[in-house]
Every structure is written in C-alpha cells, then in structure tokens.
Amino acid sequence: MAQIEIRDLTIEYRKPNSDEPFVAVDRVSLDIAKGEFVTIVGSSGCGKSTLLLAAAGLVNSASGSITINGKEVSDPGPDRAMVFQEASLLPWRSVLGNVRFGLEMQRWKKDDPTERARRFIRMVGLGAFSDYHPHQLSGGMRQRVNIARALAVDPHVLLMDEPFGALDAQTREVMGDELLKIWERDRKTALFVTHDIDEAVFLGDRVVVMGRDPGHIREIIDIDLPRPRTAAMLDSDQFAAYRRRLREGLGEDMAAMHMITEAA
C-alpha cells in the first residue's frame, strides 16, 4: 500500500464577488510510496501548491480524498510537516525559537524541545547562528531554519512548497544538494513543489508534471538517476534528456510563460 494515496481529488476555490467556483485541482490521483521523493512541477496556476496544501490539511477538497498511512487527511497532523517559502519564520524569534516553534505547537513530549531544536539546527549547519534572528540571515540560511523546523517534529511526510523559489540560482543549487544530503539520512517520504525543471529532476525519484485550466496531472516521469545525486549529474546527457522531455511536457504552458515574461 502506498503511504500517500490521492484519489480523484478536486479542489475548488470560491472567487470573491462571484458564485462561480474556480477549480484549482481537477480529479487528480497519485500514489506515493514510503521513502519516495516526488517533485511536482508546473507553471503558475496549475494547482501544484494547492495540491500540497491539501496534503498538509490546510485546504479542503470538494471531492475525492487524500489518505496518509491509511488515514484520511482533513486537518494538519503531526505525521506531516511543511516547509514554506522564506517568509514563514517568526521574525521576533531567534533561529532556536523558530525551530522550537513547531515542537511547541505539537506539544512535543518525547525529549527536551530545546535540545532537540539545537540538534536539528546543527544538522542544517547553523550551529553558530542559534541566537540570530531571521532578518540577520541570508535567504539560504532562512530556508535551512525552515527545513530544520519541519524535520524537528519528526514527520512521516515532508511537504515542501517551492522552498527555494526566492533564492538566486547558485544558492538554489547548493540548497538542493544540502536538502538531499539531509534527506538521505532517513529518507522520509517527500513531496516537493517547484517551477524549476532542473530542481525537479535533480531531487525527484519521480516528477509529476501538472497542467493548468483546470489543474491536472499531465504525466509522471520516472527519474532513473542513481542516488546519491551529485552536481556533476546536472551536466550529464541523461539529465539533459530529462530536461528536454520535461520542457516538452510543460509545452504550451512554458511558451505562454515566456511570452508573459518577455512582454513584461
């Protein structure tokens, strides 16, 4: 049995000042095995983030279901932890306070929350920055804190919503590499949303390609690159082939996006 089972999931938003519901995700089905790293890629508006929020229990579905370990998701739960874009750290708390935050919210009792938080801060390489505040850190460091906060609560499933989306290309590559190193330790089931094709291929065991209007799964591509993944793989022919295939898969959406960026 798959650890995450998404069955015919449809999610609708009610538009303000309108009775017409907007369909963000349309009849999506997806199975994810325990320990699998699945990336979801698609242009903006394809419902990829909405799908992730539904798995987190932060968005309700109109029909269909998501079950994790056989339990239907309706609320956030300690079996899942989410890594957001960088703006989600509490700015008045130190790094230590932020990593402790998730543990506090879950009333963590298994061991001392402060000691535990310190351990995960060391794990993401920020041991010397425990007392710093988010505004004193770089974007990459802030995302390490975000990752430590999610891992500290020891979830079964790690949900990541474009966690490196606000970072520059170099930092992004380094962070992807670091994330995999951390992930390799206990290989938690991971669902990672991105709009970056290279990132999707580099991180994922499988890449789910989503299309828009309404948001649906277009195809799922198995990535047969060996683990641990290395930066050198980015230049391999195999990687280039995956990159090309994904570009084609995203096809029209990408072309539309380019036209928008060029027009702007």
Place this chain on the structure above:
Amino acid sequence: MMTELYRRHEALVLGTLSLLTIGILWQAVVSAGLINPFFISTPGAVFKEMGVQFADGTLVENILASLHSFVLALALAAGVGIGLGVLAGWFPDAEAALEPFIWFKYSAPTIAFYPLFVAWLGYGTPTIVAIAFLFALTPIYANTLSGIKNVDRDLVRAAHSFGARPLDIFLRVALPGSVPIVVAGLRLGVGRALTGVVVAELFGASAGLGYSIAYHAQLLQTTKMMVSILVIILLGVVLTQMLSWLEKKTDSWRVP
C-alpha cells in the same frame, strides 16, 4: 575628523543651532526694543524665574501634580486601549460594535466632554485624568486593533501546519507580532495624554503645569507662564523619547 563628526550628527547640530538662533532672536528683539517684554518675556528672565520656582518648590510641585494625572491617565488608557484593541482585533463582531465610538472619537473634539466630566466628577484630578484618558485612548486602541487584526497570514498558515490551536495563534503569533505597533500607539498616547492633562488643567485645577499657566495668565505674568510652557515642552520631549527608545527595542526584529 570634524567634518566626519559633523556628518554623523548633522541633524542634532542643525537642530541645536536653530533652537539657539530662536533664543538669540528672542533676546535680541526685546533688547532692541522691537517687542515689549511684557508680551514675550526674555530667555534670561525665564531661566532666572525657573531657578526661583525650582528653589521655592512650586515648579516641582506642579510637575508632580501634572505627572500624577498623566501617569494615571496613560495607565488607564493603556489598559483599556490595549484590552479593547485585542478584543476588537481578534473578534470582528467586537470591532463592529466598537466602531461607532471610535468614529465619534475621531470626529468630535474630546474637550467637548469637559463640562460633562466636571458635572460628574467635579473640578480637579478625576476630571483631568478622564479627559487625558480619552485623549490617549484612540491611538492606543487603533494601533492594537490593527496589530492583532493584520497578523501575518503566512505565519498563521505556518503555525496551522504544525497543528496550532486558535489560542496558540493568538498567544504565539498575533500577540508577539503586535508588540511593536502597540508600543508605537503608546508613544502617540504619551503625547496626547500630556496634552489632555495640560488642557484640562487650564480649565480647572489647583496644581499642575497647565494650572500654573492659567493662573499666571490671569495675572499677566508672562515670564512665569513661559517657565511652565518650557517645562511642558521638555517633559513631552523626554517622555516621547523614552517611548521611542522602547519602540526601537521592541522593533529590533523587524526588517529595516
């Protein structure tokens, strides 16, 4: 070296210079016989009178009387303003219910209530405190309300994702996130509470800086009036600076 020092303290230097210029002009127009000192006194006379009033204890007595009313009014305004602000920020129904009163407070001059308070509380400290309380209440309430109400949605969502309950969101996200803007409201409240105290004292009091101004105004003693006016200005600056300092301290985590 000097230019470097100047550049760093440019605002301070220029501010001091312009104050000194006013002082010198003030003295000069009187010395040159352009304006009768009866109307504006002179800096020298004011400082001398300040020394006299300090020595005989009347200045300290007046400052303490005004400060007493000020502290009571500000404490009340802070308690009620922050309390109601939190309530209205968290419960939209409470905000809607309080809305008309805030509306009245913004549109109507608070001092119009003065005769009513005199009828209820008589002349003296209770009425002064009540007026100053009303003066200070609005900014403290309004800032607290907007701080709680405009809690960062991204942070709320992150907290929810870790299973936060409503009370967690309130205590760990909304409340700490509002501290800087609440302190900013208190800083505004300080200035307005002081204004309220002085204005109310002008109309009816037996001690205090505002009372001293009104008293000496009736006797046409310009120099003695000027002493109280200067002290009020100084008091206002010192109190507001204290709150600005507190604001900076509590605001240190915000992105500059």
